[in-house]
Structures are given as C-alpha cells and as structure tokens.
Amino acid sequence: MGTTAPAQMGESRERILHTAEHLFNERGYASVTLRDIADALGIRQASLYYHFPGGKEALFVEVCEKSLDRHRTGLEEAIRGASSEPRDQLRAAACFILSQSVPDMGRMAHSDMPEIAEEHAQRLMQMAFDSLLRPIAGIFQRAYDSGLSHSPETILLAGAFISVIASIHHLPAQFTRQPRSAMADTLIDVFLYGLTSR
Amino acid sequence: MGTTAPAQMGESRERILHTAEHLFNERGYASVTLRDIADALGIRQASLYYHFPGGKEALFVEVCEKSLDRHRTGLEEAIRGASSEPRDQLRAAACFILSQSVPDMGRMAHSDMPEIAEEHAQRLMQMAFDSLLRPIAGIFQRAYDSGLSHSPETILLAGAFISVIASIHHLPAQFTRQPRSAMADTLIDVFLYGLTSR
DNA sequence: GTCTATACACTGATAGAC
DNA sequence: GTCTATCAGTGTATAGAC
Numbered sequence: 001m002g003t004t005a006p007a008q009m010g011e012s013r014e015r016i017l018h019t020a021e022h023l024f025n026e027r028g029y030a031s032v033t034l035r036d037i038a039d040a041l042g043i044r045q046a047s048l049y050y051h052f053p054g055g056k057e058a059l060f061v062e063v064c065e066k067s068l069d070r071h072r073t074g075l076e077e078a079i080r081g082a083s084s085e086p087r088d089q090l091r092a093a094a095c096f097i098l099s100q101s102v103p104d105m106g107r108m109a110h111s112d113m114p115e116i117a118e119e120h121a122q123r124l125m126q127m128a129f130d131s132l133l134r135p136i137a138g139i140f141q142r143a144y145d146s147g148l149s150h151s152p153e154t155i156l157l158a159g160a161f162i163s164v165i166a167s168i169h170h171l172p173a174q175f176t177r178q179p180r181s182a183m184a185d186t187l188i189d190v191f192l193y194g195l196t197s198r
Numbered sequence: 199m200g201t202t203a204p205a206q207m208g209e210s211r212e213r214i215l216h217t218a219e220h221l222f223n224e225r226g227y228a229s230v231t232l233r234d235i236a237d238a239l240g241i242r243q244a245s246l247y248y249h250f251p252g253g254k255e256a257l258f259v260e261v262c263e264k265s266l267d268r269h270r271t272g273l274e275e276a277i278r279g280a281s282s283e284p285r286d287q288l289r290a291a292a293c294f295i296l297s298q299s300v301p302d303m304g305r306m307a308h309s310d311m312p313e314i315a316e317e318h319a320q321r322l323m324q325m326a327f328d329s330l331l332r333p334i335a336g337i338f339q340r341a342y343d344s345g346l347s348h349s350p351e352t353i354l355l356a357g358a359f360i361s362v363i364a365s366i367h368h369l370p371a372q373f374t375r376q377p378r379s380a381m382a383d384t385l386i387d388v389f390l391y392g393l394t395s396r
Numbered sequence: 397g398t399c400t401a402t403a404c405a406c407t408g409a410t411a412g413a414c
Numbered sequence: 415g416t417c418t419a420t421c422a423g424t425g426t427a428t429a430g431a432c
Contacts, residue, residue, distance in 0.1 A: 012397080028309040030228040033425060046427080047398050055427065086393075106368045107305040111226040129370065140393075149393040153384055155373045157393070159365045160385050167361035168354075170304045172327065175353045186351060187358050194392030195284075195338075195347040195355070210415080231407060244409080245416050253409065 013051045016041060021063045025101040029060055029112040057116050064124050071100060072131035079135060086143040087192055093136055094165045094184040102169040103132060105162065133158045161191065211249045214239060219261045223299040227258055227310040255314050262322050269298060270329035277333060284341040285390055291334055292363045292382040300367040301330060303360065331356045359389065 019040050023032045034056055038045040052059045078092040097103075108128065113121035136158035143149035151157060168176075168183045176183070217238050221230045232254055236243040250257045276290040295301075306326065311319040334356035341347035349355060366374075366381050374381070 026308060027312055028226065028228070028305065030226065031309055031313060034427090035425075043397095044399060045425090046400080049427070050397055056425090104304045104308070106302045106364060107226070107309060109368055110224060110302070111229055111305060111309065114225055115229060125370070143393065150395070151384065151388065151393060153381075156366075156369065156381055156384065157388070159369050160362045160388075163361040163365035163368070164358045166304060167357045170307055170361070171354065171357050172323070183351075183354055186349065186354065190349065190355070190358075190389060190392070192392050192394055194388070194390050194395055195341065195349060196390055197348070197392055197395075232409090233407075241415095242417060243407090244411095244418080247409070248415055254407090 016048065016051055016059070017063055017066060020059055021067055021101065024060060024063055025067075025104075028104075028107055029115050034059075057120070060112075060116065061120050061124065065127065067101065067103075068124070068127045068131040071097075071103065072135065074100065075132070075135040079139060086139055086148060087188065089139045090136075090161065090188045090191070091185065093139065093161075094188060095181060097162070097165050098168065098180050098184060102166050103128070103162070104166060105132070105159070132162055136161055164191070214246065214249055214257070215261055215264060218257055219265055219299065222258060222261055223265075223302075226302075226305055227313050232257075255318070258310075258314065259318050259322065263325065265299065265301075266322070266325045266329040269295075269301065270333065272298065273330070273333040277337060284337055284346060285386065287337045288359065288386045288389070289383065291337065291359075292386060293379060295360070295363050296366070296378050296382060300364050301326070301360070302364060303330070303357075330360055334359055362389070 016037070020032075020037050023036055023040065026032075034048055035045045037059075038048055048059065049055065052062070054061075074096045075093055078096040079089045082088040082092040105128065109125065113125060133155060137154040140149060140151070140154040140157045140161075144152055144154065164187050165184060168180055168187070171183075178186075214235070218230075218235050221234055221238065224230075232246055233243045235257075236246055246257070247253065250260070252259075272294045273291055276294040277287045280286040280290040303326065307323065311323060331353060335352040338347055338349070338352040338355045338359075342350055342352065362385050363382060366378055366385070369381075376384075
C-alpha cells in the first residue's frame with residue numbers, strides 16, 4: 001500500500017487494452033480504427049503510440065493474447081470447480097464463456113488473421129486452440145474415457161460446443177425470451193441427451 | 199443454339215457477383231476492397247461501377263441477397279427431397295450448407311452489417327432469418343409436432359444447428375481426418391440422440 | 397503522457413477518352 | 415464496356431512541441 005502513483009503504473013495501458021478488446025470483439029480487426037479506440041477513450045489517436053509503439057497490429061495481438069489467456073484460465077478454473085459430471089462441467093464452461101466477450105472463432109480465423117503478419121496469426125490460432133478448444137475437449141475426453149460419451153471426436157465436439165454457445169449470442173434479440181443461461185442449459189442437454197430423449 | 203451475344207447479356211455482371219461473393223465470404227465486407235475484386239477479375243477497379251453504379255455497398259447487398267436466396271431455395275429443396283425422418287432432413291440441409299459458401303452469421307451480424315446503411319442491414323438480417331433459420335427451424339418444428347423432439351425452441355435449435363455445421367468449416371485443417379460430410383453426420387447424431395446414447 | 401501537425405498509403409468514387 | 419486519370423476522404427504512422 002502507500003502511494004497510488006506506482007499502483008497506477010500502466011493503468012492507462014490497461015484502459016486502452018480493455019477498450020480496444022471491447023471494440024475489436026464487437027466489429028473485428030479491420031472495421032475498428034485507432035481513432036475509434038482513441039475516441040472511446042477520450043484521447044487522440046496518436047497518443048496510442050506512446051503505449052503501443054507497434055501500432056494497431058501490436059495492440060490487437062496483445063488484446064487477443066490477454067483475452068485468450070483469460071479464457072484458458074477461466075475455463076480451466078470453471079471446469080475444475082464443477083463436479084465430475086460432464087453436464088456440470090459443460091454448464092460451468094458455458095457460463096464462463098457467456099460472462100466474457102464471446103469468442104467468434106469463425107471471424108477470427110477467416111477475417112482477422114489474414115489481416116496480420118502470418119507469424120502472429122499462427123501463434124494466435126495456436127493459442128486459441130490451447131485456450132478454447134483444448135479445455136472443452138478435455139471434458140469430452142473424460143466423458144469418453146468413463147464410458148459416458150461414445151464419441152472420441154473430442155476436438156470436433158469442442159468446436160461444435162463453443163459454436164453452439166456463441167450462437168446464443170448471435171441470435172436476434174427478439175427471439176430470446178428466456179435468459180442466456182437457460183438457453184445454454186437447453187442446448188447442453190440436447191448435446192448430452194439428444195432431442196429425442198425422454 | 200442461336201447467337202451467343204444475347205446469351206452473354208449480363209455475363210460479366212454475373213462473373214463479378216460470383217467473384218465478389220467468394221471474396222466477401224472469405225474475409226468479410228470491410229477487409230475486401232473493390233481493387234481486390236477487380237484484380238481477381240483481371241479488370242480495373244473503376245470498371246466495376248459500370249455494372250454496379252451503387253458502388254461497393256450495392257455490390258455487397260446484391261451478393262448477400264443472391265446468396266441468401268440461393269440458400270433458402272436450396273435448403274427448402276433439400277429438405278423437401280429428404281424423407282420425413284428429421285435425421286434425413288438435417289443431413290440434407292447440412293449437405294447443402296457445406297456444398298455452398300458457409301454463412302458466418304456471427305460475422306455477418308456483428309461485423310458486416312454495422313458497416314452498411316441500416317435499412318439495408320435490417321432487410322438482409324430479415325432475409326438471413328427467412329432463408330437460413332426458418333427452413334431449419336421447420337425441421338425441428340415438425341419433429342416437435344410429431345413428438346420426436348421434446349424442445350419447442352425451434353429457432354434456438356436452428357441457430358445452434360447452423361453454427362454447428364459452420365464450425366466444421368472453421369476447424370483447423372489438421373484435425374479433419376474424416377471428410378466434412380462424416381463430421382456433419384456425427385454431429386447430427388449427437389444433436390438427435392445425444393452423446394450419452396447407446 | 398498527451399497533444400498538434402503532417403506524411404504517406406490506400407480506398408471508394410467520378411469524369412471522360414477510347 | 416473497359417480504360418486512364420484524378421480526387422476527396424480516411425487510416426496508419428511519425429516528428430516534435432508542451
């Protein structure tokens with residue numbers, strides 16, 4: 001404790017990252033300009049270069065890294081905090097994803113990545129795999145090992161699961177009468193027990 | 199038979215639409231420039247304005263309209279051509295979607311639409327609903343009416359289904375050992391019977 | 397740390413020759 | 415129908431004052 005000055009070290013940097021993440025996540029890399037970000041922060045576009053000398057791409061890369069790392073940590077924690085029931089683990093994972101900025105893997109892979117240097121793109125895609133697909137795939141792997149699931153296609157299932165949860169976020173607002181979490185529960189039960197069960 | 203000249207009426211216009219659709223679908227509205235499209239066609243950027251006086255936005259809107267209309271027709275046809283089994287209808291729908299440019303509803307709603315005039319955006323989103331969600335929701339509605347499905351959330355299910363099929367297209371290529379159609383079949387069975395069945 | 401000013405490239409769009 | 419030429423607007427990025 002003590003002075004606030006050292007505590008504010010990098011504070012505006014974090015503010016920039018936070019605002020940029022929000023905008024990038026909303027409209028994608030190409031559509032968001034540095035002026036959009038600066039305007040949202042109430043500063044001038046050129047001022048961003050003091051905190052991010054690497055410019056727009058460096059800012060975007062760091063935003064993605066931070067976001068993906070938070071997803072990996074949060075997902076692993078949510079899953080670990082749930083019971084051994086795959087259903088509980090999937091609900092915890094879905095709840096965390098919906099509480100965060102929902103990752104749009106389609107746009108990321110096919111719109112954003114082609115705009116940045118290939119080395120950066122490859123590393124980010126690898127991070128996305130490790131941070132999003134792998135933790136979810138782990139749930140399906142354990143369910144398979146314990147005989148509860150009959151499909152060994154854990155990566156395929158993880159991608160489908162994340163897309164399903166994200167689709168809740170894409171639905172036209174007029175069709176969302178129930179809360180998001182209830183829709184997630186509905187879809188998770190479809191995933192586990194099928195539409196035809198009971 | 200006859201002269202080829204009249205038959206070529208609007209031929210280059212169709213060529214432009216085709217190329218533009220491919221590029222827009224690949225990287226999204228903002229990332230694709232008119233020069234990208236012109237280069238791919240081997241013509242000059244200004245020449246596009248002869249066929250599309252409305253410029254980039256008009257071209258994009260017509261590309262989307264054509265694509266969505268083709269999806270509506272194709273989906274309705276594929277579903278009608280299948281048996282009365284929901285499983286067959288879903289497989290036919292998935293097969294058609296994968297045979298086409300896979301629609302990225304997330305990017306469309308959150309990246310592309312904010313870039314164009316709101317009137318155009320609203321009409322296109324309505325078309326997307328009618329052309330993509332509604333035909334699929336019909337399958338789930340009939341399955342529900344016949345007692346085969348126990349969920350009345352047909353729109354939610356349709357959005358989830360399309361996202362799942364699209365997720366096949368987003369999967370990193372190194373994890374696709376089986377053909378796309380086989381992955382679609384796997385996921386459809388999960389959708390209908392659940393992971394825990396059998 | 398933030399500002400102003402500006403360089404430079406790119407993009408959409410228009411005018412007019414052929 | 416396609417071209418060249420050109421313009422205004424916008425976007426990233428840099429230099430330097432404060």
